[in-house]
Amino acid sequence: MTINYREKIEHSKVYAVAKHTSLDVMPNLSARLGNQVLLKREDMQPVFSFKLRGAYNKMAHLPQEALQRGVICASAGNHAQGVALSAQKMGCRAVIVMPTTTPAIKVNAVKARGAEVVLFGDSYSDAYLHALKLERSEGLTFVHPYDDPDVIAGQGTIAMEVLQDHPGPIEAVFCCVGGGGLLAGIAAYIKAVRPEIKVIGVEAKDAEAMTDSLRKGERVMLEQVGLFADGAAVKQVGEHTFALVQQYVDEMLVVDNDAICAAIKDVFEDTRSILEPAGALAVAGLKAYVTQHGLQGKTMVAVASGANMNFDRLRFIAERAELGEHREAVFAVTIPETPGAFKAFCRLLGNRNITEFNYRFADHKQAHIFVGVAVQSPAEAATIVKTLGAEGLPTIDLSDNEMAKLHLRHLVGGHAPQAQNEVVYRFEFPEKPGALMNFLESMGHNWNISLFHYRNHGADFGRVLVGMQVPPEDKTAFERFLKQLGYPFWDESQNPAYRLFLG
Template sequence: MQDIFRKILTSRVYEAAIETPLDHAVRLSGELDNDIYLKREDLQPVFSFKIRGAYQKIVSLSEEEKRRGVICASAGNHAQGVALSAQRLRIQATVVMPATTPGIKVNAVKSYGATVVLIGDSYSDAAEHATKLAAESGAVFIHPFDDDDVIAGQGTIGHELLRQMPDLNAVFVPVGGGGLISGIGLFLKTVLPEVKIIGVQSEDSDAMKRSVEADRRIRLDTVGIFADGVAVKEVGLRTFELARRYTDEFITVSTDEIASAIKAIYQETRSIVEPAGALAVAGLRKYVHNRSISRQRLIAINSGANMNFDRLRFVAERAMTGERREALYAVTIPEKPGSLKRFCDSFVGDRNITEFNYRLMSGEQAHIFVGIAVHSSTEADRFGQSLIDGGFPCLNLTDNELAKTHIRHMVGGRRPPGPRELLFRFEFPERPGALAQLLNSMSGSWNISLFHYRMHGGDFGRVLIGFEIDEADDDAFYAYLKNLNYSFIEETQNPAYRLFL
């Protein structure tokens, strides 16, 4: 521990990185009744804190190691940090990236003079290949988080915070593999043990939180694809040891809460951070609301801003539900003249309708998918109950991922009666041939009865598919799903699917 602390104090990261400002967030401070500050790591030369750890590691190599060159595996910020660091030190760098990596990130790495190797669909594929290349070439592998020098580089943020705001109460830190929180936590807890260090993770990528709670490293089967900068299946040995020692607690946030935080940071700074970069603000807001704390000095680390422009549509769509300013409902109404008018006049009233989907159906009932502007979860619950009390059966879909990602764009009717239909959500790599692989490996006797895909600008795409499958083919069908090696969730029993599709 003392060695890392000494490396933080004597670090040479400022040969490549900058000391980033600590900006007072006036709007957030007013919203949350606390003094909120944003540590602007999104302003680094590579738009991410990762330049710190990468440079600290590479500059610490021996001259013989530098002559051998460096290699890393990354789909984003670490890749750019390694590439720029190597360029500044005039060292040969090779960066192995998944073939799904967006072109903007690949080109950014190439612009710093690194050799880019594209292989596989995931970080795991890239890391495996990078390890193989390192063994063959003798290049030094630069780990993204589980390394004392990398941790020390990230820990220089803690040193800056001590100078910029010595009288603080808590620091909120995004957590993926744990390098950032290990460095910041070690430094600040050594100097200011009373300061709380709060780790923030995405609900679907919470390997560190689960590991600390279990007192052993937990490997996740799958990780989320929205906050891809912190999508780590297993934390490091060293970072696990340090994080559980120096972190006071962990908090998890949803995709919608992250999207809302991106919007809040934009309103504060007019800068657009990436999902992982907004984790700390999302966690800070949730922490303040849950604990009802006030008049404290709280810092959130804005860790990065390498955002694909195409993802902004999805962010804007989900920000309102993340702020609990929009609630989504499935409402059943009588299929007769005047029902829609009664619904709008008697229940919606002066509320703003944010989304409305309806189609005439045969039978005595119809289902509408509607979004209503609200001010809180409590108001959303009250509105839903008023519908039920008024004779309109209602299902709150605000937290239903299938409804928000697919159903809202597909409301419009049911298929004619026919064979049994099974519904699945898939996540597949955004690369040529990925969808063809899914379709070409199907049995010719299986029919696709529903298909919905919408580009979100990420490394992985989301697709909803309905299959007509005879029960006799179940074993073969589920074997097909397993062999695809694509993440999937069956949604056949989802109530939103039952109502609308």
């Protein structure tokens, strides 16, 4: 039996719990891309995600006797809260099976809605199988997170609102993809009403279940999925969703974690809201699409699908956003281990802002440094590699090296028994061009720098740790240097952490 999804979506029962969210212009991103970017604000729903639309629509279409028995689902995230809120509104029992590894904040959020939480297994798959057992043993009705026509129709009401709010030309609508419910619902409605509008799905690089399935013409089962964009980390897409996506979706895009982090920052700069990684997938895909096709003057819509962010991820996101936007490049550079070589290297970088610098003395011949530099494009990074190489400083661009970005930048260093007469000081540099060169020029003496660590933290000042080899006879001159420098400093030479790991 063929389902008329346009009719089903237009008659969906979602607004008892969901609200008609706004379609906001992103002025900064629009100006940068040369296109009008509109953000569909599903992050502003009562549970900070679109998921309650599908959950409520499914439950609103259940027979009364089924509601009296109650519903069950398996979820560690947004779907769980959508089912819990819907059940609270309807006054029915809701059982949510969550993995035992689910953070307490998510468990408590579901309990606060009056749902019963059952913790089972180490993964979503374990929780899902246990939920199916409880469904049978307790006579409950399973509310699927995506592979159900009523759930798909509920999510499709987003497309209905977009077309109501913007009847003018739209080049494309971008949606994140996990199991495919959101993409399927939006695509089915748009292609029925405005078939000229492209519908494009966006997946995370390490969770490409829909992309792979479309390529092979059948649903595939991924062996494992990355969990950074955990709201869209699904090993296999749904049967209903796959069929609809095959029929209606124009294109799939895949973006990496750095691009997702950059998109989160883009949304924050325009809205002061922080999306979860899955919630920012659509924005990341939109940006990639504009770059690939060289579009200008078009109107495009990205669905901000969720904002249930784990706070402890913010540090990683901030660290990687500039790399994702290609506004920072990181390099491994080899320089001579001689006094003044570091200063000469900094001069070669010119007025570019150094965002990070990690170095530890290793031997008397060569120094290997890890440096981050603010750039405008990948082409500028290539220019830096060429410029330094021409001056006899072999340089490797590590901007796409995951191990280097994730781990190496924090591991540069170790004990340096050959670094004689080493003193270690912690400084606060003003975050302005020339602060580092001022430090180097003020040194005066040829004291060898044996340790250097700096990272731009976005504050008014930069925190810097410096090791220098200062002979005892230069003590007075060194103290004079510290006084004339004018930067706040702290002597860390006797710090037990330094003595244990670096001294």
